[in-house]
Each structure stands twice: as structure tokens, then as C-alpha cells.
Amino acid sequence: MSVVDNFSRREWHKRNGTDSLTPIRGLDERISAWREVSGNEIASYVGAIEDAEFLERVIVETKPEAVIHYGEQASAPFSMASREQAVETQYTNVIGTLNLLFFLRDHAPDCHLVKLGTMGEYGTPNIDIEEGYIEIEHKGRKDTLPFPKLPGSLYHLSKVHDSHNIHFACRIWGLRSTDLNQGVVYGIETDETAQDERLCTRFDYDEWFGTVLNRFCLQAVVGHPLTVYGKGGQTRGFLNIRDTLQCVELAVENPADAGEFRVFNQFTEQFSVSQLAELVQRSAAEVGFEIDIDHVENPRVELEEHYYNPVHTKLLDLGLKPSYLGDELVRSMLKTIERQRERVIDSAIDPRTQWKPASPAGAATS
Amino acid sequence: MSVVDNFSRREWHKRNGTDSLTPIRGLDERISAWREVSGNEIASYVGAIEDAEFLERVIVETKPEAVIHYGEQASAPFSMASREQAVETQYTNVIGTLNLLFFLRDHAPDCHLVKLGTMGEYGTPNIDIEEGYIEIEHKGRKDTLPFPKLPGSLYHLSKVHDSHNIHFACRIWGLRSTDLNQGVVYGIETDETAQDERLCTRFDYDEWFGTVLNRFCLQAVVGHPLTVYGKGGQTRGFLNIRDTLQCVELAVENPADAGEFRVFNQFTEQFSVSQLAELVQRSAAEVGFEIDIDHVENPRVELEEHYYNPVHTKLLDLGLKPSYLGDELVRSMLKTIERQRERVIDSAIDPRTQWKPASPAGAATS
Numbered sequence: 001m002s003v004v005d006n007f008s009r010r011e012w013h014k015r016n017g018t019d020s021l022t023p024i025r026g027l028d029e030r031i032s033a034w035r036e037v038s039g040n041e042i043a044s045y046v047g048a049i050e051d052a053e054f055l056e057r058v059i060v061e062t063k064p065e066a067v068i069h070y071g072e073q074a075s076a077p078f079s080m081a082s083r084e085q086a087v088e089t090q091y092t093n094v095i096g097t098l099n100l101l102f103f104l105r106d107h108a109p110d111c112h113l114v115k116l117g118t119m120g121e122y123g124t125p126n127i128d129i130e131e132g133y134i135e136i137e138h139k140g141r142k143d144t145l146p147f148p149k150l151p152g153s154l155y156h157l158s159k160v161h162d163s164h165n166i167h168f169a170c171r172i173w174g175l176r177s178t179d180l181n182q183g184v185v186y187g188i189e190t191d192e193t194a195q196d197e198r199l200c201t202r203f204d205y206d207e208w209f210g211t212v213l214n215r216f217c218l219q220a221v222v223g224h225p226l227t228v229y230g231k232g233g234q235t236r237g238f239l240n241i242r243d244t245l246q247c248v249e250l251a252v253e254n255p256a257d258a259g260e261f262r263v264f265n266q267f268t269e270q271f272s273v274s275q276l277a278e279l280v281q282r283s284a285a286e287v288g289f290e291i292d293i294d295h296v297e298n299p300r301v302e303l304e305e306h307y308y309n310p311v312h313t314k315l316l317d318l319g320l321k322p323s324y325l326g327d328e329l330v331r332s333m334l335k336t337i338e339r340q341r342e343r344v345i346d347s348a349i350d351p352r353t354q355w356k357p358a359s360p361a362g363a364a365t366s
Numbered sequence: 367m368s369v370v371d372n373f374s375r376r377e378w379h380k381r382n383g384t385d386s387l388t389p390i391r392g393l394d395e396r397i398s399a400w401r402e403v404s405g406n407e408i409a410s411y412v413g414a415i416e417d418a419e420f421l422e423r424v425i426v427e428t429k430p431e432a433v434i435h436y437g438e439q440a441s442a443p444f445s446m447a448s449r450e451q452a453v454e455t456q457y458t459n460v461i462g463t464l465n466l467l468f469f470l471r472d473h474a475p476d477c478h479l480v481k482l483g484t485m486g487e488y489g490t491p492n493i494d495i496e497e498g499y500i501e502i503e504h505k506g507r508k509d510t511l512p513f514p515k516l517p518g519s520l521y522h523l524s525k526v527h528d529s530h531n532i533h534f535a536c537r538i539w540g541l542r543s544t545d546l547n548q549g550v551v552y553g554i555e556t557d558e559t560a561q562d563e564r565l566c567t568r569f570d571y572d573e574w575f576g577t578v579l580n581r582f583c584l585q586a587v588v589g590h591p592l593t594v595y596g597k598g599g600q601t602r603g604f605l606n607i608r609d610t611l612q613c614v615e616l617a618v619e620n621p622a623d624a625g626e627f628r629v630f631n632q633f634t635e636q637f638s639v640s641q642l643a644e645l646v647q648r649s650a651a652e653v654g655f656e657i658d659i660d661h662v663e664n665p666r667v668e669l670e671e672h673y674y675n676p677v678h679t680k681l682l683d684l685g686l687k688p689s690y691l692g693d694e695l696v697r698s699m700l701k702t703i704e705r706q707r708e709r710v711i712d713s714a715i716d717p718r719t720q721w722k723p724a725s726p727a728g729a730a731t732s
Binding site: 052083086087090091094095098099102103125126127128134136137138139141142143145146147148149150151154157160161164165168171172173174301307355356 | 513721
């Protein structure tokens with residue numbers, strides 16, 4: 001078992017003056033802690049997947065049976081904040097993954113690539129979303145084709161580009177891959193991280209890397225009104241961080257066939273942003289936090305009321321046992337956050353990144 | 367009127383030991399010749415669109431009403447020949463275009479971006495191909511969504527990525543763009559280039575940059591059997607180089623609306639590779655070249671027999687008057703090629719780039 005990391009999330013946080021709520025130990029310390037609690041050894045490679053020479057050495061030395069690919073810039077607002085960050089996102093994600101595909105082809109062609117995708121690739125079409133492919137009947141003929149994509153940010157676009165590149169590598173080179181089109185993750189810990197505080201995983205709450213439920217819980221603890229963007233009718237698929245790991249494990253244990261590009265929609269329940277705000281407000285009140293819900297101007301360009309009904313049966317068919325969201329989990333999150341209250345950086349909470357800058361430089365003068 | 371060029375096609379030819387059949391003059395000489403024959407001045411900017419500082423200066427200085435974007439690596443085999451060239455292709459095309467979208471947003475938001483796409487984005491699905499979008503009825507609901515893509519090379523993938531990025535820029539930032547999903551171009555000259563030999567355009571026949579009909583005509587002249595890949599049932603849309611310019615002109619004269627990403631399928635007729643080989647064989651015989659048709663092992667991974675029926679009415683509706691392909695045009699191409707016979711580099715003709723390398727380095731030992 002090996003891990004590849006270039007600490008880019010830590011770097012991006014530094015750049016933005018933000019940090020994980022939970023203190024993240026150094027990689028070596030986390031690997032030692034895991035060895036102590038589990039007896040298992042993890043080898044580490046420190047470098048970037050965009051660095052072809054580095055990545056080729058990793059694949060040649062490890063000859064992996066499976067690669068779990070989480071090595072991408074994962075924030076939509078990060079990708080929308082500037083041209084530089086948009087380019088950084090698409091370069092890191094698309095070119096990094098393209099490098100990986102070539103090295104798997106050349107050095108580990110039977111390897112199963114388990115790739116983190118996103119439900120955000122689909123956007124919010126007015127029809128039911130299928131898992132990766134859709135049978136289309138058109139003018140009397142039929143074919144099953146990739147589900148059309150309407151991604152909502154330049155980050156989500158990078159994942160769409162990846163999906164097309166990986167699909168191609170499977171079709172043409174016979175590679176095997178599972179794309180985990182993940183919903184929005186919430187939660188703080190798993191059974192593994194709970195064994196030793198040195199193993200704790202990150203809990204981001206800033207406008208770039210924080211996800212909505214985690215952000216709402218933190219806002220409740222620090223007394224910040226819950227920041228619902230616009231009407232709050234935006235509906236997405238969600239899952240507990242514990243379930244994400246179950247899903248990855250199920251994918252690895254049941255690999256795709258050679259030449260197959262398999263797509264799983266990885267979430268367990270769907271909620272609107274307003275529903276989540278109401279859940280957090282109610283749960284917080286039960287433990288003594290009185291908090292308002294604030295409908296702030298939406299910094300994103302997105303539909304605030306829309307149809308949403310994505311299929312998500314393939315992981316259930318493989319045996320996924322979901323942990324559903326409820327008041328109890330929210331209350332436990334609030335308590336955990338409270339213990340780290342002094343680490344909260346207040347300036348990181350409000351949204352600043354605009355999808356459509358109001359007066360781009362120069363445009364007013366044209 | 368300004369032109370932006372970094373001479374990359376010239377560089378790539380040098381790298382491969384190949385060249386255009388027709389001698390291409392330097393940019394300054396071509397601009398002078400155009401000034402002499404037309405009285406029109408073209409300003410030139412020499413640099414790469416991946417160079418953000420350079421490209422921003424171009425957009426700020428020219429404040430374009432329209433950008434005709436041909437600035438991409440355009441060869442499928444080039445993109446499949448190595449990891450380095452795959453990365454170069456997707457980097458140049460995707461990041462270069464992404465830079466352009468940001469600078470249009472910031473400095474020329476009303477500009478009409480006319481982008482060269484390719485029919486190869488669609489691949490060969492088993493249903494009729496529409497122009498960019500398809501109305502899908504699914505489980506009792508309806509939506510009009512981007513037509514699903516099955517591109518056949520890492521170059522074609524870069525164009526799919528571009529299409530998604532540009533569509534997003536139109537949806538989110540309100541830019542306006544027309545994507546010209548062009549078929550395979552044939553022909554040597556236009557009314558403009560015929561006015562002065564210094565204006566002649568390139569005629570590529572090598573395995574990287576040559577297109578099939580041009581390659582067959584050249585093969586006929588030099589006595590090389592016509593290289594049909596596999597069965598030859600591969601069917602594509604084609605158009606005369608004269609019609610490509612008509613199409614660009616029609617797009618520019620009839621701009622897309624603000625926020626609109628419009629897709630035109632830009633070809634006039636469809637042929638299979640075998641039909642083209644037979645046409646060239648017959649026309650060549652009429653002018654004294656006896657030539658064989660050789661079904662060589664297909665270096666590409668593609669369907670050699672398939673359904674193909676793409677819609678292409680939008681440019682006709684705007685007034686496109688096609689020049690159709692026939693024996694007379696082929697005979698005139700053969701004569702023009704014969705005049706440049708001594709410039710042919712014989713080693714450039716046979717296909718070498720394999721879509722699926724037979725024994726990738728290291729794979730045999732795994």
C-alpha cells in the first residue's frame with residue numbers, strides 16, 4: 001500500500017489564509033500512527049502527478065493492482081476565483097490524470113483505476129440522471145451513450161474532461177476504471193480516524209473547500225447566520241464521510257472489467273440547501289445554539305429551483321449500507337466542532353468568490 | 367484585422383521531418399502579398415495563446431468584434447504518438463482556449479468567438495447526429511442537452527473539452543460563440559490564394575497532418591498504393607477548402623446571441639474511405655495514373671463499418687453554396703500536385719502512429 005501526495009491542499013489553504021478546523025498532522029506522523037494502531041505499513045511518495053517523471057517512477061515501482069485517485073483540485077469556487085486558478089485546476093486535474101492513464105497503459109495495464117468524479121458533472125437537467133450512460137431513442141434508432149453533462153464550474157468541467165479521457169483510455173487501450181460521481185460529503189470522522197487523534201482527517205469550512213453541511217454546522221457553533229445562497233432550492237446528493245470509504249472499498253473489491261469505464265453515482269440521500277439549513281437550525285437549538293438562516297446573494301450562477309432525481313442504485317447493489325443524516329449526527333458534529341472552537345478563522349466563512357464578476361477589469365471601458 | 371501565430375505547425379513538421387507539399391512563405395511575406403493584391407492590411411502578433419501575458423495584450427490592443435480561433439494542434443495521430451504529444455495537444459488546445467475565454471470575458475465580452483471544432487467529437491453513434499444538442503425524452507420528461515460525445519483520439523477529446531468549456535463561458539458569463547464542427551477538408555486552393563503564389567496555403571499529406579482525400583491524391587501522383595485503413599467503411603463528413611471559408615464568413619456575418627453557444631456541423635457531403643479511394647483511382651486513371659488500392663492494417667482503433675447520418679442544415683440555412691466533390695476536382699488536384707512532385711517526401715506517406723501500441727514498454731513484464 002502506497003500513498004502519493006504533494007500537499008497541495010495545505011498549500012492552497014496557506015495561500016488563502018485558511019486551514020482545516022481539525023489539526024492535520026504531517027504525513028510521516030500519520031503513517032506512523034496508522035502503523036501503531038493497525039500494524040499496516042504505507043509507503044509514501046511525495047510529488048505531483050503532473051510531474052511525469054515522478055509519476056512514472058511511482059507506477060513502475062508499485063505496479064499497482066488498484067489506484068484510488070483523489071489527487072485533484074476539488075473546489076468549485078477555487079477554480080472560479082481567477083484565470084490563474086482556473087488554469088491550475090484544469091492543468092492539475094486533466095493533465096495529471098492523462099499522465100496516469102499513459103503510465104497505467106504502459107506499466108500496469110490490468111490496474112483498476114478508481115477515480116473520484118462528482119455528481120456536479122451532470123448539473124441539473126430536467127430529466128432523471130442515470131449512472132454515467134443513457135439509452136437514447138432518436139428518430140427510430142437507439143444507442144446507449146455517455147450521459148450529457150452541464151457542469152456548473154471550471155472545476156466541475158475538469159472532472160467532465162477527465163471522464164471523457166478515462167472513458168477513451170478504457171475504450172481504446174482496454175484499461176479498466178470506475179468513476180465515483182460523488183455527491184457532497186459531510187461528517188468529521190470514520191472508525192479508522194477515531195482510533196488515534198493523529199489520524200484525524202481534515203474538516204474544511206472555508207468558502208473554497210468547505211462543503212455546505214459542514215459549513216452550516218460550524219456557522220451554528222460560532223454564531224454566524226447560516227449562509228444559504230439565494231433561494232436555497234438547490235438540490236444535491238449527499239453522503240456521510242463514512243459511506244464514501246465504504247463506496248471506495250466496494251469499488252476496489254468489485255473491479256471493473258478490462259475495457260470497462262463504469263460510473264457509480266455515489267450518494268445516499270438528496271437534500272435542498274434550505275432543508276439542510278433547517279435541519280442544522282433545529283438540531284443546534286436542541287443543544288443550545290440559537291441561530292438565524294440568512295439568504296445571502298448567490299455568488300454562483302445556478303438554478304435555485306429545479307428538478308433533481310438522479311439514480312443511485314449500483315453501489316447499493318454491491319452492498320452499500322448507508323448512514324443516513326439526522327439530528328443526532330448533526331448534534332455530534334456540533335459538539336466536535338465546539339471542541340475546536342478556538343481554531344476557527346472567522347474571516348474564512350463568508351463567500352467571496354463570484355461566478356460572474358460584477359465589473360471585470362476593462363469591460364466597462366469597451 | 368489581426369493574425370496571431372506561433373508557427374507551431376511549421377515546428378511540428380520540422381520535428382517529424384515532413385513539410386507541406388506547397389511551399390509556405392513567411393508570415394510577413396504573405397501579409398505583404400495580401401496587401402498588394404487586396405489593399406488590406408493585416409497586423410501580426412507572434413506568440414502562443416498558452417502564454418497568458420501575450421494573449422491578454424493581443425485582446426486588449428485589438429478589442430476584437432470576432433475571433434476566428436484556429437490556434438490548436440489539429441492532428442489525431444500527433445496526439446496519439448506519445449504521452450508527451452498527448453499532453454502537448456490537450457495543454458495547447460484546452461488551456462490556450464481557456465485563457466482566451468477569460469480575456470474575452472474581461473476585455474471584449476461582446477466579441478463573437480468562432481471556434482474550429484470537429485465532427486470527430488461525436489464519433490460514430492448508432493443514432494442520427496444533431497448539431498450540438500439533442501432533445502431527449504426520458505422516463506416521461508424532456509430536456510434539450512449537449513449531444514453525447516464519443517471522440518476517437520486524444521486530439522478529438524481536446525475539442526470535446528473545449529466545447530464544454532466554451533459552452534460554460536456562454537452560459538455563465540454571457541459570452542457568444544459558434545462552434546464549427548468541421549468535417550474532413552480537401553482541396554488545395556481558394557480564390558484568394560490563387561491570386562498570388564506567395565499566398566498559397568499548406569497542403570499536408572503526411573500521416574500526421576494530411577487528410578485522407580489529399581493523401582490519396584498525392585499517393586496516386588507518386589505511384590504509392592492508396593492506403594485504406596482496414597475495411598474502409600469508415601464514413602465521415604467532407605468539405606472543400608473553399609467551403610470552409612464560406613462557412614467561417616457566414617458564421618461571422620451572422621453572430622451568435624449573447625450567452626449563446628451555437629454549434630454548426632460544417633460539412634457538405636459524406637463518404638466512406640473506400641468510396642474516396644475508388645473516386646481517386648478512377649479519376650487518376652483518366653489522366654494516366656494507374657494505381658492500386660491497398661487495405662493496410664488499421665493503425666487506429668475505430669469502427670470500420672457503422673451507421674452515420676449527421677444533420678448539417680444550419681449553414682445551408684444561412685446561405686452556404688457547396689462545391690461538391692467530383693472527378694473534375696480530383697483531376698485538377700492531381701495536376702496541381704504533379705507540379706510539386708519534386709517536393710514530396712516519400713517517407714512521410716505511410717502510417718506509423720498506432721492508436722494501441724502492440725507491446726508498450728514494461729507491460730510484457732508485468
